[in-house]
Amino acid sequence: MSDAVIQNAVGRLPAAHYDQVGNFMTGALILRRDNLEVQARDFYELLARNVDVFGTDEEEYALIERLEGDRVRVRLLTDRRVRRLGSQLPLRP
Numbered sequence: 001m002s003d004a005v006i007q008n009a010v011g012r013l014p015a016a017h018y019d020q021v022g023n024f025m026t027g028a029l030i031l032r033r034d035n036l037e038v039q040a041r042d043f044y045e046l047l048a049r050n051v052d053v054f055g056t057d058e059e060e061y062a063l064i065e066r067l068e069g070d071r072v073r074v075r076l077l078t079d080r081r082v083r084r085l086g087s088q089l090p091l092r093p
Contacts, residue, residue: 006030 010026011018053062055076063075
């Protein structure tokens, strides 16, 4: 979203309200937009620390891979998907 879009949106406020908060609101929205990626990543990392993985009532396989650091990838696979991937999967008996 560009600065112009934000300025246009805030500019649609009623004149009396815009006179009181228009410049502040425009600046705050631009700052918020500029920091959105960092905030989104921080929020994701907070949520991703502890997760619940839910399967279905069907037979499934859990493929758990240790990644670098303390990261883990978990995939739930159906029997059909396991057969299709075959030897590509690091399955253990």
